[in-house]
Amino acid sequence: MNLVIPTSADMERWGELCGAVARAGDLLVLTGDLGAGKTTFARGFGEALNLETPVASPTFIVARTHPRQQPELPALVHLDAYRLGSAAELDELDIDVENSIVLAEWAAPYAHALAPSWVEITISRPEGDSPDVESDEPREVTLSGHGEHGDLLDRLSKASEGFHVSRG
Ligand SMILES: Nc1ncnc2c1ncn2[C@@H]1O[C@H](COP(=O)(O)OP(=O)(O)O)[C@@H](O)[C@H]1O
Numbered sequence: 001m002n003l004v005i006p007t008s009a010d011m012e013r014w015g016e017l018c019g020a021v022a023r024a025g026d027l028l029v030l031t032g033d034l035g036a037g038k039t040t041f042a043r044g045f046g047e048a049l050n051l052e053t054p055v056a057s058p059t060f061i062v063a064r065t066h067p068r069q070q071p072e073l074p075a076l077v078h079l080d081a082y083r084l085g086s087a088a089e090l091d092e093l094d095i096d097v098e099n100s101i102v103l104a105e106w107a108a109p110y111a112h113a114l115a116p117s118w119v120e121i122t123i124s125r126p127e128g129d130s131p132d133v134e135s136d137e138p139r140e141v142t143l144s145g146h147g148e149h150g151d152l153l154d155r156l157s158k159a160s161e162g163f164h165v166s167r168g
């Protein structure tokens with residue numbers, strides 16, 4: 001599934017729409033170069049979940065657990081796998097995927113070690129490197145389902161209807 005997200009505000013809004021359909025056991029893997037919009041998406045995603053503390057850029061922390069304001073609901077685990085060297089290192093973090101919603105930046109090589117199924121969200125800047133990363137510029141987004149059958153891709157697809165593009 002392919003999407004176009006025109007602006008940074010749209011990226012946050014789309015993240016929010018995705019967060020609203022997330023459930024315990026969901027794993028979303030975010031792939032894309034520095035400045036692509038992964039954390040912007042994660043911020044919106046977290047907005048939908050009413051977290052105790054907002055999602056930030058996890059620069060020094062590999063995995064951060066954000067409890068919900070309603071503690072009985074599954075927490076958001078925001079993972080930045082940029083510095084991880086192996087699936088074994090990820091295993092040591094002991095992430096309770098089954099009872100959490102996991103949003104993982106840079107984790108594509110290790111996703112199989114985390115959950116039986118996941119959705120990879122790849123964000124790219126179609127115009128390539130422009131001098132001003134901050135200014136709004138459309139992002140191309142691809143969603144793909146991996147592993148055993150799961151319905152996360154279907155839920156995300158429905159939530160993303162306003163941003164779909166058809167490729168002829
Ligand atoms: N369409 C867009 N979607 C997301 N971010 C955008 C968009 N257009 C411009 N931006 C800017 O790109 C930057 C993305 O940063 P960030 O989300 O931290 O990226 P990453 O986590 O992938 O390194 C922000 O400064 C944001 O304002």
Ligand SMILES: [Mg+2]
Pocket residue numbers: 038039057105
């Ligand atoms: Mg980031």
